[in-house]
Amino acid sequence: xxxxxxxxxxxxxxxxxxxxxxxxxxxxxxxxxxxxxxxxxxxxxxxxxxxxxxxxxxxxxxxxxxxxxxxxxxxxxxxxxxxxxxxxxxxxxxxxxxxxxxxxxxxxxxxxxxxxxxxxxxxxxxxxxxxxxxxxxxxxxxxxxxxxxxxxxxxxxxxxxxxxxxxxxxxxxxxxxxxxxxxxxxxxxxxxxxxxxxxxxxxxxxxxxxxxxxxxxxxxxxxxxxxxxxxxxxxxxxxxxxxxxxxxxxxxxxxxxxxxxxxxxxxxxxxxxxxxxxxx
Numbered sequence: 670x671x672x673x674x675x676x677x678x679x680x681x682x683x684x685x686x687x688x689x690x691x692x693x694x695x696x697x698x699x700x701x702x703x704x705x706x707x708x709x710x711x712x713x714x715x716x717x718x719x720x721x722x723x724x725x726x727x728x729x730x731x732x733x734x735x736x737x738x739x740x741x742x743x744x745x746x747x748x749x750x751x752x753x754x755x756x757x758x759x760x761x762x763x764x765x766x767x768x769x770x771x772x773x774x775x776x777x778x779x780x781x782x783x784x785x786x787x788x789x790x791x792x793x794x795x796x797x798x799x800x801x802x803x804x805x806x807x808x809x810x811x812x813x814x815x816x817x818x819x820x821x822x823x824x825x826x827x828x829x830x831x832x833x834x835x836x837x838x839x840x841x842x843x844x845x846x847x848x849x850x851x852x853x854x855x856x857x858x859x860x861x862x863x864x865x866x867x868x869x870x871x872x873x874x875x876x877x878x879x880x881x882x883x884x885x886x887x888x889x890x891x892x893x894x895x896x897x898x899x900x901x902x903x904x905x906x907x908x909x910x911x912x913x914x915x916x917x918x919x920x921x922x923x924x925x926x927x928x929x930x931x932x933x934x935x936x937x938x939x940x941x942x943x944x945x946x947x948x949x
Contacts (some may be wrong), residue, residue, distance in 0.1 A: 670727065671741040676811025677783045680819060681792065681835070682707060683759065683827035688752035689714035692727045696752060697721070705730050707748030709774060713759045714752070716770035717784055724777060734804065734821025740810065745781045749774065755795035755828030765837035772839050784813040785836045793817050795828040851946045854879045859931040862902035874900045883931070886943035887913060913939060 684696050693712045700706040707728040708718040721728070728748040731739040740746060753759035765771055779785070789807070792815035794801045802820040813835065817825040818946050855876075862875040874880065877900030884898035884906055893909035911929035913919040918933050936947040 670725070670743065670745065671738055672808070673744050675743040677778075677781045678742065678746055678777050678811055679745040679813045680707075680731065680746060680816060681813065681827050681830065682748060682750045682816045682824075683753050683755050683828060684710075684750050685754055686752055686760065688712050692752050693719055696750070700730075700750065707750045709747065709749045709754070711749055711771065711774060712752045712946070713763050713768070713771075716768045718770045718774060720829050724781060726857060729814070731819055732822050734819075737821070739807075739819055739821055743811065745783070747781070747783065748779055751827060753827070755826040755880060755926070758828045758830045759832040760834045763834060765834050772837075775838070780793070781863065782811070784812045785838065787814070787832050788812045789814055789818040791832045792827060792830055793825060795825045799825050803910050811825065851940075851944055852879075852882055853946045854882050854936065854940065854949050855947050856931050856933045857949060859883060859902065859936070863930045865906060866902040867904055871900055871903065872899065873903075875902070880906070881945075882945050883910070883936075883939065886939050886945070889943060890916075890918075890939075892916075910935075929946050 681927035686692055686696050689712065693710060693715070694885060706721040706723055707730040708720065724747050725745050727740045728746065729740060730748045730750065733739060751759050769863050789800065799817055802818055802822070804820045807814065807818065808821055815824060815827055835928050858876040861879050865875045866868050866873050880902045881898060881900040884893060884900070887893040887896050887906070887909045888898050890913060892907065892912045897905040907929035910931060911927050914922040914927035914935050916931070919938055922935065933947060933949060940947040
């Protein structure tokens with residue numbers, strides 16, 4: 670490149686030909702024959718991409734601006750010929766989100782530091798009056814240009830393509846939020862709480878955090894009134910847990926097996942229904 674210290678850029682062309690089918694091959698061959706090939710050629714119908722040469726070497730699709738070689742402007746001057754007509758912009762009815770081939774082109778341009786901007790403004794409508802071809806903007810600004818923006822050239826392609834669609838950036842779906850770890854409730858702690866809290870003064874707590882998890886589950890099951898879910902494994906909680914043990918969901922226990930003091934099996938059943946983990 671002649672001016673590698675100048676910003677990197679992309680130049681958009683249109684081939685003034687149909688798209689689809691084998692036009693990518695036929696137009697590509699023609700561009701080689703007439704020594705006017707860019708670095709890339711793209712078909713918006715098939716999403717196919719062809720490459721003529723390295724992106725950091727000069728294309729041949731631009732005219733010089735006097736003695737200044739526009740094909741060699743900037744760190745890179747990546748030129749893209751897109752199959753289509755300037756009078757009917759190829760972005761019409763085209764969905765960039767469904768075009769991985771085009772996304773690869775943009776990714777390659779971005780890898781060379783080409784910013785997602787059109788520093789000379791959006792490409793002009795064709796036919797039309799065209800735009801001023803500012804040498805200062807062309808030489809000093811990085812980003813995307815239309816052929817109609819390049820000084821020393823008289824073509825007005827690619828027409829009024831959508832800059833929003835052209836610069837579309839696919840985003841990866843956000844990683845799902847990690848599932849919070851389930852709280853753990855030790856059956857040994859519950860047994861200890863039942864033994865200590867029942868005979869103690871009202872409101873006494875031994876393992877209040879774990880007891881409260883179980884009490885909230887018993888409230889949800891309709892076995893304990895909300896006002897008694899206070900972290901103390903008192904007599905009301907014992908009665909409620911005994912009702913859980915006797916229930917079908919709790920294991921249909923009877924007799925001393927349904928005394929209101931938790932066992933691991935009944936606790937696991939309760940845990941499975943209320944998002945906590947029962948441990949020994």
